[in-house]
Amino acid sequence: MSTTIFKVVKSHSAPATAARAKDWRDVALCRSHPDPEMWFPKGTDAVSMANEQEAKRICAGCPALAACRNWAIETREDSGVWGGLSERDRYNLRRRARSRSTDPAVRVLTFPSVKDAYEALAKKDGRHVLWTGGNEVKVGKARLTPNQVAWQATRRRTPVGRIFTDCETDGCVRHLNDQVIRQAREATRRAAA
Structure with missing residues (x-):
């Protein structure tokens, strides 16, 4: 999280990196992007959807894409674009995985x-x-x-x-x-x- 003298500024920048070994968060492109709010669209209006698409485009070229995506899915991150997937995308992935279950013991x-x-x-x-x-x-x-x-x-x-x-x-x-x-x-x- 970045801070200034006057207020706290929310930052997308992959999860906190202090006091830990180096990992995927250190190479994530979102860490150095000038507009971290792009990864957290606030609705479904045209500007928010454009921001989401731009964030996904940047994610597509990120060296941390797979690790970031796996982290977001495993931790059930519920907001923002992570690993090129929006919250809707991650929700739909989980839903499809549940519906494809072929285990005969799984019944409704x-x-x-x-x-x-x-x-x-x-x-x-x-x-x-x-x-x-x-x-x-x-x-x-x-x-x-x-x-x-x-x-x-x-x-x-x-x-x-x-x-x-x-x-x-x-x-x-x-x-x-x-x-x-x-x-x-x-x-x-x-x-x-």
């Missing part, structure tokens, strides 16, 4: 209600609630992800936008956020800067 379980699905497949484990089912369940005619089931079963409002986990514990469906929570956090960060 059907439940009469979201509460029933949550009670059957979510198990409390200390501070976390771990999902023990597959990547998808069927409630009535709707197919839902574990995050959607957990959100609907434990919250009193409909989520806005996609639901992401805030937790680094694999399978945790307790620590979730939606667009409302993410926007509130961003507003708090801006106010603190």
Whole structure:
């Protein structure tokens, strides 16, 4: 993160590099680009889409492309362009990978209600609630992800936008956020800067 005397400036520049061995982040082209915000388009307007395409073009020639892309997918990075993939691209990759599963043990379980699905497949484990089912369940005619089931079963409002986990514990469906929570956090960060 770059700082000036007057304010903190957000920087895309691959994850922090202090106090670690040299790796792909040291050769990433985004580290030296004059407009780091290009990697974080703020919407779907023409300017944001042009910035996303330009960031992807720069990524295409980056020597850290593969390592950056793998890092973003493995850590489930939920914003910005990383390794030439936007957040939509990474989401669609994960979705396609789930739908191509050929494991016969992977089946979609059907439940009469979201509460029933949550009670059957979510198990409390200390501070976390771990999902023990597959990547998808069927409630009535709707197919839902574990995050959607957990959100609907434990919250009193409909989520806005996609639901992401805030937790680094694999399978945790307790620590979730939606667009409302993410926007509130961003507003708090801006106010603190």
